[in-house]
Amino acid sequence: MNKLFVFFFLTVLATSSVTAQIPRTISYQGLLTDAQGIIIPDGAHSITLKFYEDINSNVPIYGETQNIQVSKGIFNVNIGSVNPIPVNIKFDRTYFLGVSIDFSAELSPRTSFTSSPYSLHSETSKIAESLTPGATGVVTSINSTQGNISLLGAGGTTVNQQGNTITISSIGGGGQGIQGVQNADGILNIQNGNGPIATIGINTNGVLEENCLVFRSGRWQAANKSKYNFDSDIFQETVTQPFLGNHFISLKTNGVNENYIPKFRNGKWQFLPPLEIIAGSGINLSTVTPGPDKITISAVDNSTSNEIQTLSFNSGSKLLSISQGNTVDLSSLGGSGSSWTISGNNIYNSNSGNVGIGLSAAPQGKLQVEGSIVVSNSGQRFNIAPRANGQIAFEANGVSGDNTFVIDDGNDKSVNIGTDAPVSGFKLNVVGKAKFKDGVFFGNTEGFTDGGTGVIRVNSSVRPDVSGQRDLGSATAEFKDLHLSGRVYFGTTESLSDGGTNTISLNSSLRPDVSNSRDLGTSTHEFKDLHLSGNVFFGSVETLSEGGSNTIKSNSTIRPDVNNSRDLGTSAQRWRDVWCSRNAFNGSDIRMKKEIQPLQMGLNVINKLNAYSYKWKEESMDDGFRHFGIMAQDLKEIVPELVREANDDHKTMSVNYTGLIPILLNAVKEQQQQINEMKSVTSLLKDLTPEEIAKLKAFLKM
16 A cells, blocks of 8 residues: 655653663654545554665664554654664664555655654763762773873884774884885885895796896886887897897898898798899800809800801892802893892892792783782781782781771672671771761762761761661660750651750650659659649549649648658758648557656656747748747757757757657646645644644644
8 A cells, every 4th residue: 555654753862860771762753644645544553663774775773563543644653662672773873764554565765863863872972971889890090190091102113902902012123214115016026024034036926038127118017028029030139138128130040041132022021042043055154252242144156157147249140148158149030230230228120021929921010929918117017918709908917807908809899998808789898997087978968077076967867768667876875965956756746846945845745655664754863843734643533733822732641651751841841830620640559669667757847947938030930920839948958858950050959849748747647646735734734623733833843
């Protein structure tokens, strides 16, 4: 049973001498009501009272249960009358009283005792005015000195007290000199630091081999060698004085092969063999040993034929000779001995006949070659090769195919560039790109010419050879822009044309080719505005249409596509007014919620809030009326959960007024409870007799 108590404490203290026995009881009186503040009916009840040393402790130091009679809500009890209060509860500190009625839960919070019960501590007063005659076990003076006496030690003498025992000790040597040796940083190892003989050494516990004593980070410590790292594959460390921390770093010698040198390879430094030079045929290598790293490279003249040769021509014998001894006889080339003429680096023949190479009959022109002619320069060559099928091919680097220029003397009489395979029906066949400087013409005047950078100009109309079967571009090779000054026709009359700046004029209805499968714009390429004088249909009958100035009219219900995932407006783009004829429902199903806890806010929040009347600053917001509400900044300091900041430059705040309803509900309940309590007290006072009122007044004056 949950009860609310208003307690009045009354303590009774009997006066007597120090040696008299003081009653160890406490008189306790209170008013008993129910949870609504209504005084409970007269009758018998049980009360359990417990003492605690802490307001939140679970272990009482004293407790008892008594039967009480309640009259007009008032009860009286003497704590300690059933179970005496132990003498070890001296009331020399703060104690807390816990109360429960009819074995119900203990009331909260517990009540601390006032000063009156602490007069019980007089039983054990620390200072007595007199002693009982004949008292024993009492020292009245020491060396004729009475009263409080303090024992102090000087020099090496110390005074220690433990319970009733006082120990006085002294260190030899008259208390002079060092009394103890200690080490604060762990460097020293001290044995028997309090004497009389102390042993001091450097601490070895936890010290690693080869550690040295260094002053680092503001203190002496045993450090792990040096504070630097090095590549152990290249360098080595030499320790000369470990204790003083002398370390030297040098290039590594242990495990390194003779003549190896440091090289950076595979992402790290390592010792590798030096560069090795091997003499080939006709090459001499010589070195200086010992001496600097010097290598001499020279050629070996093993053959007299490996000499520079000279070319000469004997005009008399018509022999072309080299200094080595080989000759070429040119006398058979025709003409008399004087037909060949040498002029500088040139040699020519004045014979006016024809020259044939590889022929079995007389040549038919000034020069006739049976086979290919090779023209070369700086390693690049060009083959001119006649073919049996009536073609002559010009092959770059002697390779047929893409590197070929072919003149076909067969049926088509064609020229082929970049291919050696003529295509029937074409006079010019080009595989690859063709560049024309002044244009390409079809007929007398119709043609394509250069129209500037990235532009081809056509001087005539372009039409397909077959109507309705040709495309301009393809799905994988599209034109970028199509500039027109007239119309684009679809069929006989339906067209698109220029409708003015940034406008296309359409003279017919526009519909998709497949229902429910086409979009107007895309998610990345959107139209700016869509101007309509009729309706926008969604489905068969659902529409949006003009509803007047700045108004859109809908003939159907508007709902989100996903439950609990869409908002009407945002924190930065808010609707001004929401008009409805019935209700605005908020989801509140318990199955939608988690972490449900009782709300502890009520009057404690409402009493801190201030209500205001105001008008809106913005002209678009001002409707001519005054409005009522609270300031979001005030509410944020008290209940920040009910305030939201917009994602704009000003972080404009908004208030969840619906969220204030539960707080107001709690506040009303708290206020009603206070009203009921006041009614209960008023009812109690009305029922009291004049004598009871007088006792109550006297009680309140105590």
